[in-house]
Amino acid sequence: MGLKALWDVDLWNDRLVAYLPDLSAQEQEKVKEKIKNAPAGKFTVYTLENHQDTLLDLGFQHEADLPGFFEGKTAKIFSLFLKEERNKSASATKNKDVLNIVKNDKAVPSQSWKGILFSHLEESDLDQLTSLYKRVFDVYPTNIFDQNYIKASMNNNYTFVTAKDQGKVIGAASAMKTGYQSAEITDCAVDPDYRGRNILHGLILELETRLVKERIFNAFSITRAVSVGMNMTVKRLDYTYKGTLVNNCKISSGYEDMNIWVKKLKN
Structure with missing residues (x-):
């Protein structure tokens, strides 16, 4: 079959x-x-x-x-x-500049996670989570601003994790299982007040650990092509760039190009 x-x-x-x-x-x-x-x-x-x-x-x-x-x-x-x-890409030149910056990066990120708890999303945190997404994104390809949407996703093919500081949700990400024994790392957001501490790095590692436990060994991320930060994060986590999807979805001001990054979690 x-x-x-x-x-x-x-x-x-x-x-x-x-x-x-x-x-x-x-x-x-x-x-x-x-x-x-x-x-x-x-x-x-x-x-x-x-x-x-x-x-x-x-x-x-x-x-x-x-x-x-x-x-x-x-x-x-x-x-x-x-x-x-x-x-017609509106950002082709900037896309190339971002990739050049990311590919030439040699830095080893520090883990400034003291006091930060990474864990599975609890339903009691849905209000905090949607508030975080509303603060970070003006527009998004899926309805992550709606608690009912996220709850339904949790009961379907999504795994959400959060980063908390003394009970406050300051970061989140999810893994969407494709049905083909692979998963997309997506819905990534970090409170602007906590940027620079590599919180997203920790969130993705938490998701990867959970995926391996579910015997899903192939992960990928579809990142905004103009975002140095997000592309840098997945590159530093050993994801490999595999192409760009032109005007793929709406985020912020309109349609945006998205980069494909992939990683084998276990041989």
Whole structure:
């Protein structure tokens, strides 16, 4: 039995995302139908390498790789821009500058975590968590400002962890399990008053430990391409850059390019 196919219609970010490891003849016809109907500005397909020619022939372009995504196998990420303006990066030059800064970084981060407790999110902390997210983000690709959304996510395929200082939630992150024995490190935020102490570093390590216990050994992060801090954090944690997704989702002022970083947690 092959790997399952998944489709995600993301109205907020005006995109259609399909996870099609086997890309059967039936799925190919569905892809063609979606292209014809143009239901979104961007259409992204995750598939295995042996299907890449099929997507290239349909006009898709290769944006990134995700080693380990499909139960240890590499996902090739292809996108078709159904709205021409969606294929024009507004930050291409800055993206390159950020990557150069990050790749040339040789610093070893200090761990200024004295008094900070990293732990699993408790429902009693949902109010503090959503307040933190509202303070850090003006706009976000998912509804992390809603306690009910986070509670539902916790009961589904997300693991949330928090960083606390004397009971106050000052940082948070989550791992979204893909269903393919891999997970995305996401929803990362740190109270501005605590920046510079590598709190996010500790949060991601806590998530990685929990993922390994669940026998999920492939992790990845999709980071804002213009953010030195977030890209630097995952690079220092031994994640490897694997490509950039152009105008992928809404964060802050509009659509932003996102970098793919990957890490094998255990051989």
